[in-house]
Amino acid sequence: MRLTPVALLAFLGSPAPAVPRTAAPAPEAIAANDNRRPAGHLERGVLTLRLEVRAGVLHPEQDADPGLPALAFAEVGGPIQVPGPLIRVPQGTELRVSIRNPLDSTLVIHGLGPRPAASDSGLVLHPGETRDVRFRAGTPGTWYYWGAFPGLGIADRQWLDSQLAGAFVVDPPGAAPDDRIFVLGLWSHPHEDSAGVPQPVEEHMVINGKAWPYTERLTYARGGTVRWRVINPTIASHPMHLHGFFFHVDSRGDGRSQEVFRGDERPLEVTHLMNPGATLAMSWVAEREGNWVFHCHFPFHVSYHVALVGGGATAAMAPGMTAGSSEAVPATPAGRPAVTQAHRMSGLVLGIYVEPGAAPARSAAASRPPRDIRLLVQSSPHRYGPLAGLGYVVQRGVAPALDSIEVPGPVLLLRRGEPVRITVVNHLAEATAVHWHGIELESFPDGVPGWSGTPGRIMPPIQPGDSFAAEFVPPRAGTYIYHTHANEQLQLGSGLYGPLLVVDSARPYDPETEKLIVVGGAGPADSLPQFGYESPGLVNGSADPPPLDLRVGRTYRFRLININPDWRIIFSLTSDAALQQWRPVAKDGADLPASQRRPRPAWLLTGPGETADFEFTPRAPGDLRLEVKTLLPGWIVPVVVRVR
16 A cells, blocks of 8 residues: 555544545554564575565554554565664675665665765655665674655654664674664654644654563673663664663764774763764673663653653563562563552663672672761752752751752762662652662662562662662762652752762862862753743752862863753863863763873763763963853853963
8 A cells, every 4th residue: 555644644543634534444563673683584695685664553562552653664574663674794795675665755765785884865765666775784883774754864753754763783704693782762743733833742762662661671690791782763862871880882873984992992881872863882791680770861751751551651660579569479471561650661761680690799898887878858849930849968967957958969978899878768748769870789779669679679669758778889989970760850850969979098089179060950840841941950059150260280170960851961161262171081980091081172962861070270360161051042051160
């Protein structure tokens, strides 16, 4: 059947009043593709592959739940899939690919060619047309192919063509693949009501065709090395964060070219910003048992608001767990995940389970009694106009007033290798939790209620009036974050975030030479438009932060933290509009090797959940400008830097 976009809507059951629906056949279900089976037929160094584009309905949650109209790739004679069929071949393979467009709309297919490629004008497929391409697989790496309506780039595909993407991996000759491939997906539908008034954009997000809690569960042996390839062919940026572990960036690219890292040149991160069209190859060691998550750090991209069913799916429990219980129970009959209201999430989340194994020996310092910190979670009325603000307070002696908060939260200064017990006391009217972002710790205190922990010991949400003691031993000095991991859109935007610094004897904390810049929310994210808050963020809790005072010839350490819930943040240090030079020394809390500590222009784009440390030595007196801004036109917070 050939379908125009209007006819396609009728076929898929979407509103299209001008087209009769009575003759429309049942829409085809789009299958979720886990990227485990390469497509096509590979024989004697030649891959033969027949692709086509078909219309169908994507079911991000359960197959019987509501779906989304979309176009998707398929092998001829096979199911349509999101992401598209995996193309995976050794370097040097000859590819013979045919692709068919049965629709009444022209499509342009990109990425079916050798890499690297300086440009890609795409393969134009007119209605009903089949085109053949032949090329030889070039540079090994993580690539992808994608399709769109004419004139649209990778970051323009919002709706029907938004799911036209598939992984294309080229392996070195003789390599035995031991990785997993994850393709991010984002379906959005900008629309108007019957009066022509623009309505809020409906968005839904998937990994390999499914949204949490229906994404694949990943199980790894303790101590094993995990290798992933992640591809972002969506219109949005995604800061992807791994709980509990640092990972190495083995390569990163944009679909046409890539940068490969080896040895100590490989960046070590816990959060990696993937802009539209980005690729990432990463590896990490599953050192600690229990449940972990890998997710986008934009709260809306993991919010229950992006779920299709019931206003939001609920976070899945660990395998064999039930809500509110620490006892193992049999798996559900159909293999469907048990769920709990402990932490409602959807969208771009993967669940990970590391099996028990031999644990590393504990150091003598780690066996000492822990240092106690009492962290209060509180609210302050009318912090943001008519809305309350939320914040943290460290209790020192007598408990502070219940409406006392700090935004950002107070600096938690910990020592590397020394045990700490942070008792979180919830004085809010709703449940909360705290995630120790970037800290390598055991699973139970990691901070995802209803998920963090091991079978028989799952972290509960911290209910109103209750408390939770998080015990851990920070193994690495650096710049980290603590923040809420419950109802993040409201709680994180309202102020539940703060800096966590780990120091040691080799690098004690000196507030005179260490300048902490924390960019966070400026009010409940869900309420910003209706209450008229124009500022999308605060710098050190203020829209007008005080100046920084520096001295000529003295070296300073800028600790930059982006925990804004909704925006990528650009940091830049300028003098008369000219960029200064600074030297990177750490990323996400991990010290950079000497080979990566090269001076560079003082400009940095970050996503939520990223931290970065830079050294800067002013050479002459005068005023500099530390500019903190988003890509939203007009939002800039200048911090005056006075050099004397």
